Amino acid sequence: MKVIAINGSPRKGGNTEIMLKKVLETLEKHNVETKLIQIGGQNIHGCRGCWACRKNQDRKCVFNDDMLNKILEEVFNADAIILGTPSYFSDMTPEMKAFIDRVGVVALSNGKLLKHKIGAGIIAQRRGGGTSIQASLNHMFLMSEMIVPGSTYWNLGFGKDKGEISNDIEAIDNMVNLAENIYWLLEKIKK
Numbered sequence: 501m502k503v504i505a506i507n508g509s510p511r512k513g514g515n516t517e518i519m520l521k522k523v524l525e526t527l528e529k530h531n532v533e534t535k536l537i538q539i540g541g542q543n544i545h546g547c548r549g550c551w552a553c554r555k556n557q558d559r560k561c562v563f564n565d566d567m568l569n570k571i572l573e574e575v576f577n578a579d580a581i582i583l584g585t586p587s588y589f590s591d592m593t594p595e596m597k598a599f600i601d602r603v604g605v606v607a608l609s610n611g612k613l614l615k616h617k618i619g620a621g622i623i624a625q626r627r628g629g630g631t632s633i634q635a636s637l638n639h640m641f642l643m644s645e646m647i648v649p650g651s652t653y654w655n656l657g658f659g660k661d662k663g664e665i666s667n668d669i670e671a672i673d674n675m676v677n678l679a680e681n682i683y684w685l686l687e688k689i690k691k
């Protein structure tokens with residue numbers, strides 16, 4: 501079983517990363533292989549809408565000028581994909597949106613490569629935006645026929661400065677519970 505987490509925050513070691521790591525740590529206790537991939541602050545551009553991926557059918561984006569193709573196979577080989585982003589003007593970061601659009605289109609163009617994988621979206625916020633961002637992240641999961649587990653509340657935590665999210669005990673507990681639900685589902689799917 502392999503789970504990857506994608507950090508869409510450009511602030512490395514920040515609140516989004518803390519929440520993602522809590523999920524990964526919990527899964528590791530069940531001997532699940534995990535990996536955190538940083539896309540926030542990296543070179544990753546949006547979908548250019550050329551549909552060359554649909555024609556080429558090579559599991560890649562036709563643009564090799566950024567990091568996306570280097571991480572695509574890891575995404576397609578994972579059993580669960582966790583997307584983390586801070587709330588930026590009540591929306592996901594541009595890096596996360598770029599990732600979602602291009603991964604989603606390449607996957608659909610190559611025979612539904614995300615189908616039946618598990619997907620979970622996680623949001624760090626100072627005050628607001630979290631629930632609609634979680635819905636946006638779910639759009640790609642559900643349109644890709646992925647399975648989205650719930651937790652005790654929406655997967656969001658409150659914090660502004662780096663590390664502040666650790667004081668949001670309910671959010672941290674929610675991450676642990678989310679990880680447990682992902683593991684429960686993984687066991688059923690991988691049987």
Ligand SMILES: Cc1cc2nc3c(=O)[nH]c(=O)nc-3n(C[C@H](O)[C@H](O)[C@H](O)COP(=O)(O)O)c2cc1C
Pocket residue numbers: 509510511513514515516517585586587588589590591624625626627628629658659660661662663
């Ligand atoms: C450009 C920018 C826009 C932001 N907009 C919002 C917002 O609309 N709502 C909110 O609650 N927090 C907003 N924040 C605060 C971040 O979501 C918050 O600090 C979060 O914990 C950052 O997570 P990170 O440490 O993983 O980067 C904004 C921060 C930045 C830098």
